Amino acid sequence: MMVERYTRNLGLPGWTPETQRRLAAARVLVVGAGGLGSAVLPYLVAAGVGRTGIVEDDTVEITNLQRQVLYNTPDVGTPKAEAAARHLAALNPEVTVTPHHTRLAPENAAAILAAYDLVVDCTDNLATRQLINRTCLELSKPWIHAAVSEYYGHITTLRPAGPCWHCLFGPETAAEPPPSGILGPVAGLIGCLQAVEALKYLTGTGRLLVGKLLVWDALRPGWEEFSYRKNPDCAVCGNRNIPVPPAAD
Amino acid sequence: MQVELKVFATLRKYLPDHPLDQSVTVTVEPHTTVSQLLEKTGVPLDKVKIIMVNNRHADLDQRLVEGDRVAAFPPVAGG
Numbered sequence: 001m002m003v004e005r006y007t008r009n010l011g012l013p014g015w016t017p018e019t020q021r022r023l024a025a026a027r028v029l030v031v032g033a034g035g036l037g038s039a040v041l042p043y044l045v046a047a048g049v050g051r052t053g054i055v056e057d058d059t060v061e062i063t064n065l066q067r068q069v070l071y072n073t074p075d076v077g078t079p080k081a082e083a084a085a086r087h088l089a090a091l092n093p094e095v096t097v098t099p100h101h102t103r104l105a106p107e108n109a110a111a112i113l114a115a116y117d118l119v120v121d122c123t124d125n126l127a128t129r130q131l132i133n134r135t136c137l138e139l140s141k142p143w144i145h146a147a148v149s150e151y152y153g154h155i156t157t158l159r160p161a162g163p164c165w166h167c168l169f170g171p172e173t174a175a176e177p178p179p180s181g182i183l184g185p186v187a188g189l190i191g192c193l194q195a196v197e198a199l200k201y202l203t204g205t206g207r208l209l210v211g212k213l214l215v216w217d218a219l220r221p222g223w224e225e226f227s228y229r230k231n232p233d234c235a236v237c238g239n240r241n242i243p244v245p246p247a248a249d
Numbered sequence: 250m251q252v253e254l255k256v257f258a259t260l261r262k263y264l265p266d267h268p269l270d271q272s273v274t275v276t277v278e279p280h281t282t283v284s285q286l287l288e289k290t291g292v293p294l295d296k297v298k299i300i301m302v303n304n305r306h307a308d309l310d311q312r313l314v315e316g317d318r319v320a321a322f323p324p325v326a327g328g
């Protein structure tokens with residue numbers, strides 16, 4: 001490990017060479033490489049996370065480039081997982097980036113997630129989040145949820161002990177149409193918070209957003225924090241016999 | 250009694266006079282529930298995913314008391 005690259009990590013209070021080695025041994029799966037993923041991925045890779053997986057089945061489209069700053073115009077038409085892995089390898093060739101050019105589905109979720117220590121949710125739909133929640137509970141993995149729409153974003157961190165995502169968001173409702181607009185840096189900012197939360201978890205630094213929903217509405221001044229608890233009647237974490245949900249499509 | 254209501258993201262279109270930097274003050278009957286508050290103000294219940302009262306997770310059946318601060322969120326799925 002080239003120490004010079006991580007000089008500004010190692011200069012942080014409480015950050016030792018052992019902290020950096022923990023990061024080098026860490027395995028993080030980022031599900032979705034869109035607006036949130038475009039912020040999360042470079043920061044995890046730059047910080048020295050040893051193995052980063054990317055699950056994404058889309059290809060780069062011209063309409064993505066307004067906010068998905070991980071991609072360049074010549075990437076249009078290329079699978080996102082592949083383009084992202086190429087750019088990230090140039091950013092930090094000392095770490096491993098594994099593209100999974102597929103959609104996370106009930107058939108593959110457990111097999112993919114099993115190889116990672118932490119999951120970062122950068123998806124664009126609620127069904128995949130239900131699947132991440134159930135699979136992470138089954139495999140006892142922590143995950144970091146975020147979602148954005150228009151000028152709004154929120155983030156919370158889920159641990160296997162609960163509360164779980166379903167405790168807060170409840171049963172799946174009718175599929176919402178994707179937002180017709182997202183201000184690019186709103187996705188970037190919430191994604192950056194996910195990267196901060198991931199690095200805190202992996203290095204054991206600070207307090208996590210467990211049981212807290214941090215909300216940012218860019219049109220309003222300031223952040224707001226809301227709290228939630230484990231629901232003893234939760235249909236997902238209140239029952240260890242977790243049924244496999246239907247396909248995400 | 251009076252309670253405060255704040256709606257987020259796409260719910261804001263149902264409260265066009267909602268000022269950006271504060272809540273809407275609504276006068277309701279004592280013991281009004283969250284769902285009655287939303288019905289009174291014209292926020293469709295089927296568009297609401299999460300309710301918070303005084304920054305804590307709550308549900309639509311919760312009865313409100315004077316000064317409660319209610320926040321309503323739609324499903325948000327973008328990434």
Ligand SMILES: [Zn+2]
Pocket residue numbers: 162163164165166167168230231234235236237238
């Ligand atoms: Zn739960």
